[in-house]
Amino acid sequence: MTETQIESSTENSPEDIGLVNYEDFVSVETFTFENGGSIPGFTLRYETYGRLNDEKSNAILICHAISGDHHCAGKYTNDDRKSGWWNNMIGPGKAIDTNRFYVIGSNCLGGCQGSTGPSSIDPLTGKPYGLNFPSLTIRDIVRAQNLLIEHLNLNELYGVVGGSMGGMQVLQWAIEYPDKVQHILSLASAARQSAQAIAFNEVGRCAIVQDPGWEEGNYALGKGPNVGLSVARMMAHITYLSDKGMEIKFGRSRRNDSKGHHLTKVEFEVEGYLRYKGQSFTNRFDANTYLYFSKAIDRFDLHGETDKLEDVLSKVQARTLVIGFTSDWLYTPRQNREIVIALLRCGKNATYAEVDMDLGHDSFLIDSPELYDFVRSFLND
Amino acid sequence: MTETQIESSTENSPEDIGLVNYEDFVSVETFTFENGGSIPGFTLRYETYGRLNDEKSNAILICHAISGDHHCAGKYTNDDRKSGWWNNMIGPGKAIDTNRFYVIGSNCLGGCQGSTGPSSIDPLTGKPYGLNFPSLTIRDIVRAQNLLIEHLNLNELYGVVGGSMGGMQVLQWAIEYPDKVQHILSLASAARQSAQAIAFNEVGRCAIVQDPGWEEGNYALGKGPNVGLSVARMMAHITYLSDKGMEIKFGRSRRNDSKGHHLTKVEFEVEGYLRYKGQSFTNRFDANTYLYFSKAIDRFDLHGETDKLEDVLSKVQARTLVIGFTSDWLYTPRQNREIVIALLRCGKNATYAEVDMDLGHDSFLIDSPELYDFVRSFLND
Numbered sequence: 180m181t182e183t184q185i186e187s188s189t190e191n192s193p194e195d196i197g198l199v200n201y202e203d204f205v206s207v208e209t210f211t212f213e214n215g216g217s218i219p220g221f222t223l224r225y226e227t228y229g230r231l232n233d234e235k236s237n238a239i240l241i242c243h244a245i246s247g248d249h250h251c252a253g254k255y256t257n258d259d260r261k262s263g264w265w266n267n268m269i270g271p272g273k274a275i276d277t278n279r280f281y282v283i284g285s286n287c288l289g290g291c292q293g294s295t296g297p298s299s300i301d302p303l304t305g306k307p308y309g310l311n312f313p314s315l316t317i318r319d320i321v322r323a324q325n326l327l328i329e330h331l332n333l334n335e336l337y338g339v340v341g342g343s344m345g346g347m348q349v350l351q352w353a354i355e356y357p358d359k360v361q362h363i364l365s366l367a368s369a370a371r372q373s374a375q376a377i378a379f380n381e382v383g384r385c386a387i388v389q390d391p392g393w394e395e396g397n398y399a400l401g402k403g404p405n406v407g408l409s410v411a412r413m414m415a416h417i418t419y420l421s422d423k424g425m426e427i428k429f430g431r432s433r434r435n436d437s438k439g440h441h442l443t444k445v446e447f448e449v450e451g452y453l454r455y456k457g458q459s460f461t462n463r464f465d466a467n468t469y470l471y472f473s474k475a476i477d478r479f480d481l482h483g484e485t486d487k488l489e490d491v492l493s494k495v496q497a498r499t500l501v502i503g504f505t506s507d508w509l510y511t512p513r514q515n516r517e518i519v520i521a522l523l524r525c526g527k528n529a530t531y532a533e534v535d536m537d538l539g540h541d542s543f544l545i546d547s548p549e550l551y552d553f554v555r556s557f558l559n560d
Numbered sequence: 561m562t563e564t565q566i567e568s569s570t571e572n573s574p575e576d577i578g579l580v581n582y583e584d585f586v587s588v589e590t591f592t593f594e595n596g597g598s599i600p601g602f603t604l605r606y607e608t609y610g611r612l613n614d615e616k617s618n619a620i621l622i623c624h625a626i627s628g629d630h631h632c633a634g635k636y637t638n639d640d641r642k643s644g645w646w647n648n649m650i651g652p653g654k655a656i657d658t659n660r661f662y663v664i665g666s667n668c669l670g671g672c673q674g675s676t677g678p679s680s681i682d683p684l685t686g687k688p689y690g691l692n693f694p695s696l697t698i699r700d701i702v703r704a705q706n707l708l709i710e711h712l713n714l715n716e717l718y719g720v721v722g723g724s725m726g727g728m729q730v731l732q733w734a735i736e737y738p739d740k741v742q743h744i745l746s747l748a749s750a751a752r753q754s755a756q757a758i759a760f761n762e763v764g765r766c767a768i769v770q771d772p773g774w775e776e777g778n779y780a781l782g783k784g785p786n787v788g789l790s791v792a793r794m795m796a797h798i799t800y801l802s803d804k805g806m807e808i809k810f811g812r813s814r815r816n817d818s819k820g821h822h823l824t825k826v827e828f829e830v831e832g833y834l835r836y837k838g839q840s841f842t843n844r845f846d847a848n849t850y851l852y853f854s855k856a857i858d859r860f861d862l863h864g865e866t867d868k869l870e871d872v873l874s875k876v877q878a879r880t881l882v883i884g885f886t887s888d889w890l891y892t893p894r895q896n897r898e899i900v901i902a903l904l905r906c907g908k909n910a911t912y913a914e915v916d917m918d919l920g921h922d923s924f925l926i927d928s929p930e931l932y933d934f935v936r937s938f939l940n941d
Contacts, residue, residue, distance in 0.1 A: 310823060310824075314823070371812065373803060373806070373807060374811055374812065374830045375806045377812070377828050377830055377831065378806060378831070379798060381831040381835075382794045382795045382798070384823075384824070385791055385794060385838070386791045388824050389790075389791070406770040410763060410767045410770070410791060413759075413762070413766060414760075414763045414795055417760060417763070421756075422755075425756045426754060426755050430755055431755065442691060442765075442777075442851055442855055443691075443765070446855075447755075447758050447762075449755045449759050449762070450758065453759055471823070474823055477828065508803070508889075
C-alpha cells in the first residue's frame with residue numbers, strides 16, 4: 180500500500196487507540212514460587228484498552244515476549260515516538276478490536292518495567308533482590324497474572340493471547356485455569372524449548388554473567404553488565420529474524436564510511452543495525468530479568484515427566500488457535516503444529532494456521548492482513 | 561557399525577597415517593596485502609602426508625576453516641589424544657588417499673598456530689602486530705599459500721580441497737591461479753557471506769572487542785579477551801550444528817546436579833557442552849586471529865562489483881565438485897549449488913553433490929561413507 184493509498188483509506192481504516200495509562204496492581208500476600216522460595220507480595224504493571232461489558236465476558240489478556248512489556252498499544256503522550264509493541268494488532272476496528280473487547284496488557288512477574296523482579300527492592304533487606312529473587316517459571320508468571328485478573332473482578336477471560344514466551348504463558352493459562360479461559364491464541368511459540376533454543380539462551384546468559392559489570396547480580400541500579408546484555412540481545416535478535424529476511428533487509432550493503440581497514444568499526448549495514456539493537460536494549464532492560472526470563476523459557480516443557488504432550492494438554496478446555504510462521508526457525512512451524520496435533524488427539528477444539536512470511540520469528544509482530552484475518556476470525560467466532 | 565564389526569574389518573579398512581611432523585616455510589620477501597599494508601616476510605606452518613611422485617603431479621592442498629589449522633591428519637606423538645582434524649578423510653586408503661596423493665595441510669596467513677598473524681612479533685617494533693597487522697582477505701591467504709607451493713617446487717596442484725572458510729580459499733585458488741589447479745573440491749561453503757552469517761560473526765567480534773581483556777588488541781601473549789572469545793565460539797558452534805542434530809545429541813537432557821535454583825550453573829547438557837567448547841577454544845586460539853579471519857570471511861564475495869558470479873568464475877579451469885549438506889544453515893545447499901550453476905553457465909566442468917546429514921555445517925567433518933565416496937570418485941576421476 181502506498182502512502183497515498185493509506186491516506187485515502189483513512190476513513191474506513193482501523194484507528195489508533197490514542198493515549199493510554201498504565202496501572203499498578205499490588206498484591207500484599209506472600210507469593211510462593213513453583214520451585215520454592217517466596218516474596219512478601221508483588222507489583223504487576225498493566226494497561227487496559229476498551230471497556231469491560233456488563234457481563235464481564237469480553238476480557239482478553241495479552242501476554243508479552245521476553246523483551247516485551249505491558250505497553251501493548253497506544254501512546255502515553257502525544258510526544259511518544261512509538262506506540263505500544265502490538266499497536267498494529269490492538270485497537271478500534273483492528274484484529275483485536277477494542278470496540279468489542281476489553282484488552283489487558285500485563286507485565287510479567289520478574290520483569291523490570293514497574294513489576295516486581297530481581298531489580299526490585301527486597302523489603303527484608305532494603306536492597307535489590309538480585310539473585311535472591313526466587314527461581315521463576317512460566318507457571319509463576321501465569322499465577323501472578325491470575326491474581327491480577329482476580330483483582331480486576333474477572334471470573335473468566337474471553338481470550339488469552341500471546342507470541343513467543345507470551346505463547347507459552349497462553350498455553351499455561353489454559354492448563355492452569357481451564358475453567359476460566361474460553362479462547363487461547365498462541366503465536367510463534369512452542370510446547371517446550373528446543374536444545375538449539377536453550378543453547379542460544381545459554382550463550383546470552385554466559386555473555387551477561389561473565390561481564391565484570393554483572394557483579395554476581397549485585398550491580399547498582401542504572402549500572403550493570405551492559406556489554407554482556409547487548410551481546411546477548413544482538414545474538415538473540417538474529418534468531419528473531421531469518422536468513423531470507425536479513426538478505427532482503429540488509430544483504431551485503433555497506434556503510435558509506437566502510438572503505439579501508441576497519442576491524443572494529445561498522446562495515447556492513449547489518450552490523451550497525453545489530454549494534455543499535457544491542458545498545459538500545461541496555462537502556463530499557465534489566466540484565467537479571469533477562470537471565471530469569473530466559474531460564475523460565477528454557478525450563479518450559481509441557482511434555483512433562485511422561486514426555487507426552489497429551490497428558491498435560493488434556494486439561495485444556497479453551498478453544499485453541501495456534502499460529503506458526505513459515506520462516507520462524509526459533510519456534511518452527513513443526514513445533515507450533517505439534518501443540519494442535521496433541522490437542523486434537525485429546526479431542527479438543529483446536530486449529531493450526533500457518534502464515535507464509537519471510538521475516539522469521541518476529542513475523543507475529545509485523546503488519547500482515549493474513550495474520551489479522553486469522554486472529555479476527557478466531558476471536559469473533 | 562558396531563565395535564565388533566570395526567575390529568573384524570580392520571584388515572581391509574583404511575589405516576591411520578601414523579606419526580607426522582610439521583614444517584615451517586619462511587618467506588623473506590615483503591608481502592603486500594590486497595587492501596594495502598605489508599609485512600617484511602612471513603612464516604607458514606604446514607604438514608605433508610604421502611609422497612610426491614616423480615612427475616610432481618599428485619599434490620593436493622588442504623585449506624582449513626576458521627578454527628582449523630595445518631594439522632589435518634595423524635598424530636605428533638603416540639600420546640596425542642586426538643589426530644588431525646580431518647584424520648577420517650586423509651590417510652592410506654581413505655577418501656583422500658595418501659597412498660596415491662601427496663597431501664599438504666597448510667596453515668593460513670593471519671593464523672595463530674605457528675604462522676605469521678596478529679600475535680606474531682612485528683620485527684619493526686619487537687612487539688606483537690596486534691591490530692597493526694594489515695587487513696586480511698581470503699585472497700591474501702591464498703597468495704601466501706601459493707608462495708608455499710612455489711617453495712615446494714610444485715608447478716601444479718592436482719587438487720585444492722577445503723570446507724567452510726577452506727572452501728572459500730579453494731574457489732579463490734581456482735580463480736587466482738587457474739593454470740595451476742586441476743581439481744577443486746569445496747565443501748559446505750559459499751561464494752559470498754550472507755547477511756545472517758555476517759551478523760553472527762559481528763556478534764562474536766563485539767563480544768571479543770568489548771571484553772576488557774582485549775585492550776584494543778594489545779593484550780599480552782597468553783592473556784587476552786578469553787570471556788569474549790569463548791562467547792563468540794559458543795555462539796558460532798551453534799551455527800555449525802543444526803536444530804535436529806542438537807535435538808538428537810542433547811535434547812533437553814539435564815545434568816545430575818541440576819535440581820533446584822541454578823541461574824548460572826549448567827542445568828542442561830547442551831549448556832555444559834557449549835561452555836566446554838568455548839573455554840577450550842581460548843586455550844588454543846588467538847582472539848585477534850579470530851577477528852581477522854572472521855572479517856576475511858565476511859568480506860569474501862565472488863559476486864564482485866558486477867554482482868554476477870559468472871564474471872569471476874569464468875576464469876576457473878579446474879574440474880569442480882561442490883558438496884553441500886542438507887542440514888547446513890550457515891552455508892546452505894542453495895548457496896553451494898549456486899556456485900556450480902554459475903560455473904555450468906560459463907561452460908565449466910562442475911558438479912554439485914548434496915549429502916543428506918543431520919549434523920549441520922560441521923557435517924563435512926563427520927564420518928560419512930556417502931561423503932567419502934563423492935570425494936574419492938572425484939579425485940580418482
